[in-house]
Amino acid sequence: MGESEDDVVVSDDGRRLRPVKSLLRALDVLTALARSERPLTLGEIVEQTDFSRTAAYNVLATYELRGLVRRDDQGRYELGWGLFELGERARSRSDLTDVARPVVEDLAESTGETVLLGVLDQGSVIYVEKAESRRSIRMVEAPGRRLPLHESATGLVLLAHAGTTLRDRYLEQQDSRSGLTQRVATILATGVAVSVQDLDPDLSSASVPVHGPDDHVLAALTVAGPASRLTRERVEEFLPALVASAASISKAVGGRTHP
Incomplete structure (x- = not known):
């Protein structure tokens, strides 16, 4: 039988992948817990994932056995320490974060603003390092x-700086956003993205x-802060x-060191 386009997901580097749908749905449970500011009841998880109550319970029980989910004293579910362990292992195997950490901290100290290091992951940005401003207004990232x-x-x-497959696809999906294509071209020409409000x-x-x-671009280093303090001249x-x-x-x- 031929490959259905509905089953195919294109990765950041242009590969055509066929994910296991049942596993993706199971991961939706973790996503629901991660997005919540508080532990969730089984019923709330069912509402957010469209699982049946039995299926949601079985998925949660499996995660609980692996330490990826835990229950509080009221029987509500939250992310478990097993995820922290996995995250720390991934982080410890990255030379990038070890090297970047002192640089990020020094830059935050010299500018007096928040400094962030972000990487490309699954068509979005995820922050992997942060040094907070010591000033009164802080960043939520x-x-x-x-x-x-x-x-x-x-x-x-x-x-x-993403691969052309991802960049073209993303720009096509976001073509209703005025000036995004031109903005990307400007960044490629100047080597910097500046946003003032x-x-x-x-x-x-x-x-x-x-x-x-x-x-290859591994990450993006950013200085950010409130617009009331960071005027274009200050940037x-x-x-x-x-x-x-x-x-x-x-x-x-x-990597190379010139802009």
Whole structure:
């Protein structure tokens, strides 16, 4: 039998994948728990995942056995420490985060603003490092948070430097967003994404790529803060330090260091 297009998912690097649908549905349970600010009852999980009550219970029980889910004293479900263990193992195997951490911290100290390191994952940006501003207004982004690529300067840098298959597909899907294609072209030409209240009326940010071997962009390094403090002039002031910090990380992981 031929491959149904409904069964195919195109990966970030253009490969055609056929995921196990039942496994994807089971992972929806973890997604529901991750998005909730509080533990969920079995009934709430059923409502959010469209599982039957029995199927949802069986999935949760399986996760509980592996430590991926736990129950509180009221019988509600929340993410388990097993996920933290897996996340830390993934993090510990990345030279990028080890190298970037002190650079991110130093840049936050010198600029007085929040510094973020984000990577491309499954067509979105996920933050893997953060150094918080010591000033009164802080950023809500944190390691592990995932956002659409078009919603942040970090994501726009990653989109601009993504493979052509992913980039073209993403731009086609978001073609109703005025100027996104032109913005990506500008980032490729200038090497930096600057947002002053245009992506978020309360936020300003600037982001540059971190290059790995073979000129591959591994991540995007970003300085961000409230627009009331980060005017366009202020952003321009710290751009050299941002570019230099990204180059420092790039050099440490074997990538090129010029903008």
